[in-house]
Amino acid sequence: MLYYIFRRIIYIIPISLAVSLVCFMLVHIAPGDPIDAMVQPDTPQEVIDRVRAEYGLDRPLPVQFGVWLAKVAQGDFGTSLIKGRPVLPDLVSASGATFILACTGGLLGFVLGCVFGGLAGVYRGTWIDRILLGTAVAGVSVPHYWLGMVMVIIFSVNMNLLPAMGAGPGGSTEWAWDWAHIRYLILPSLTLAVIPAGIVTRTVRGLVSDIMSQDYITTLRGKGMRRRGIVWHVVKNAAPTVLAVIGLQLANLMGGSILVETVFAWPGTGMMLNTAIFQRDIPVLQATTLVLALFFVVLNLLVDLVQTAIDPRISRR
Amino acid sequence: MSTTFSNEVAATPAATRKIAREDTYWRGVGRRLLRDKMTLVCGAILIVMTVLIVFAPLIAPWGPTDGSIARRLKPVGTPGHLLGTDELGRDMLSRLLYGGRYSWFVGITPVVLAFVIGGGIGIIAGFAGGKINMAIMRVTDVFYAFPSVLLAVAVSGSLGAGIANAIMSLTIVFIPPIIRVAESVTTGVRNLDYAEAARATGAGPTSIVMVHVLPNVLGPIFVYATSLVGVSMIVASGLSFLGLGIKPPDPEWGLMLNTLRTAIYTQPLIATLPGVCIFLTSVCFNFVSDGLRTAMDVRA
Numbered sequence A: 001m002l003y004y005i006f007r008r009i010i011y012i013i014p015i016s017l018a019v020s021l022v023c024f025m026l027v028h029i030a031p032g033d034p035i036d037a038m039v040q041p042d043t044p045q046e047v048i049d050r051v052r053a054e055y056g057l058d059r060p061l062p063v064q065f066g067v068w069l070a071k072v073a074q075g076d077f078g079t080s081l082i083k084g085r086p087v088l089p090d091l092v093s094a095s096g097a098t099f100i101l102a103c104t105g106g107l108l109g110f111v112l113g114c115v116f117g118g119l120a121g122v123y124r125g126t127w128i129d130r131i132l133l134g135t136a137v138a139g140v141s142v143p144h145y146w147l148g149m150v151m152v153i154i155f156s157v158n159m160n161l162l163p164a165m166g167a168g169p170g171g172s173t174e175w176a177w178d179w180a181h182i183r184y185l186i187l188p189s190l191t192l193a194v195i196p197a198g199i200v201t202r203t204v205r206g207l208v209s210d211i212m213s214q215d216y217i218t219t220l221r222g223k224g225m226r227r228r229g230i231v232w233h234v235v236k237n238a239a240p241t242v243l244a245v246i247g248l249q250l251a252n253l254m255g256g257s258i259l260v261e262t263v264f265a266w267p268g269t270g271m272m273l274n275t276a277i278f279q280r281d282i283p284v285l286q287a288t289t290l291v292l293a294l295f296f297v298v299l300n301l302l303v304d305l306v307q308t309a310i311d312p313r314i315s316r317r
Numbered sequence B: 001m002s003t004t005f006s007n008e009v010a011a012t013p014a015a016t017r018k019i020a021r022e023d024t025y026w027r028g029v030g031r032r033l034l035r036d037k038m039t040l041v042c043g044a045i046l047i048v049m050t051v052l053i054v055f056a057p058l059i060a061p062w063g064p065t066d067g068s069i070a071r072r073l074k075p076v077g078t079p080g081h082l083l084g085t086d087e088l089g090r091d092m093l094s095r096l097l098y099g100g101r102y103s104w105f106v107g108i109t110p111v112v113l114a115f116v117i118g119g120g121i122g123i124i125a126g127f128a129g130g131k132i133n134m135a136i137m138r139v140t141d142v143f144y145a146f147p148s149v150l151l152a153v154a155v156s157g158s159l160g161a162g163i164a165n166a167i168m169s170l171t172i173v174f175i176p177p178i179i180r181v182a183e184s185v186t187t188g189v190r191n192l193d194y195a196e197a198a199r200a201t202g203a204g205p206t207s208i209v210m211v212h213v214l215p216n217v218l219g220p221i222f223v224y225a226t227s228l229v230g231v232s233m234i235v236a237s238g239l240s241f242l243g244l245g246i247k248p249p250d251p252e253w254g255l256m257l258n259t260l261r262t263a264i265y266t267q268p269l270i271a272t273l274p275g276v277c278i279f280l281t282s283v284c285f286n287f288v289s290d291g292l293r294t295a296m297d298v299r300a
Helices: A002-029 A034-038 A045-055 A061-073 A088-122 A127-141 A144-158 A179-212 A215-222 A227-256 A258-264 A269-278 A282-310 B004-008 B015-020 B025-035 B037-054 B092-128 B130-144 B148-159 B163-190 B193-200 B205-241 B253-263 B268-296
Strands: none
Touching (some): A002 B130, A127 A179, A179 A258, A227 B148, A258 A269, A258 B148, B025 B037, B037 B092, B037 B268, B092 B253, B130 B163, B148 B163, B205 B268
16 A cells, blocks of 8 residues: 555656646647747837747757746746736735635535435435436536526626625735625635536435445345444445545636636636736746646545545555 | 446446347337437437527528627517627527537537547557557546646637637547547457457457457447537637637627626626527537437446
8 A cells, every 4th residue: 555655646746747848838839939929919029038038948849848847846937928027926826716716616516416416326216316417417517607697697686695706895805714705705616516516416326326236235234224324334435436526626626717717707816817818928827727737636646645545445456 | 227237237338238139239229218308308409409500591580790789788589689689789599590500610529529539549549558558548647637627728728719729729628538438448348258259360450440349449439428528518618708719709609608798787688698508508418428328338
């Protein structure tokens, strides 16, 4: 098991390097001279030269990658072409906002999915199962940016209950766990929770009904174990897979919240990406993508490790 | 709906059954599909939508970009404008019909491309095994290290707006998962007795792949690919929603949803219509894909 954990942790190094390479290439897949993608058409020549030198664009690609990687490793994620200041501070605060949103959304989705999936699995084949499963399929098919708009129309425009956009009163960017701020979190996190809820429902339903039909559950029933005891056995056997799914979903929410953040003007990494794309601020796009992807890699690792810890069968494979 | 029997053949999707009952497999699939009302209804909706979209120029009462500011944001049911008009006074019904052409094209093409490319690469990886397999699968792992929406947005953000770029970025997103599925089913089939037997009788790799592997792996890969269409529709329209797909004034459901956001206070119903279209398409594709999976008895 220790060997497995060690190997898994070591494996993160080549993956992170490869992920960095893909992010690095983002600048270069843009058609034409990468410098054109990085500066506005009317940029003065001296700025173009400065950017060119900063990125070492006159040197061969592998050298450029090495230089860029060395800078990133020192925490220098480049300079925003629009704001003219380092990307990192903005990226840190935006990541925080997205993290709050993704965790709340992920948790909501996880709870909803477990409840729905558990019920559907236990009552497999009945109308309860069919309704819950239909809801789950609808949940994964919803364009969540549209759902966000519908929620705004219902709860903000018609009922005037919750704010339609922003992450705090008066456009404040400092987050706090009080009602004044949480009001802003409700709609976006609910919107974000729909897809993971659907996916977790389907996973949990499948697992629960599979486990319920296993011989050992029949044995437990046969020896007269109570319902509560059987539920515990089912939970224990379903947990590793469910955990893996929700971990992946959480990571997906971090990276995929761009659409929901755009709808609700949530000041996170998604908004940052959106602005960067709109202004063609490629260093910001590159840095944000890299941070989100590395977070995804690390979270995947954590999921694997936790799974190994609670299910020793995995490391023996 | 799946029986305990489906668990036993999980590792060899359709393969063992096909040999045992060659003439009844597809008939069985058809019978199971006909019994599955949800799949039939969703399939019918998709066919109707296809017809409407294909014949949009004949059906649409107005041109997709004809509009006058004087007639902007008319409610649903206005005479001459069955579904009202948008923020620039263009007929919603006509724009939804024409918009479907772009939305469907940009949503489905990447999955088809990824099915061909990813399926091909995955089968090669699964059949070749060894070092080739290692190399292909490790590269695939790298793309797995990106959340799918992020990868699509980042790639098409760098490439710039446009239909071709949106399709290209979505194709890149969908190739890795299809490679994984294709690789795992091919590896499963490759080690089965009948492939072994074919090898023993002197069949070359080409004929083994063409005769024994392809017919047995295409089904599961295809079913998996159909399950991606729903997601693809949502992400494709999402790219347009972000301004990364079709350029205005051409209609596309995601783009329409974005431009109509200004109308949520005055005409909320109209503002949500394009989203209803995306939702309906995506949900139908997902139900049909689920139905196919059950009917064809694959677990991929």
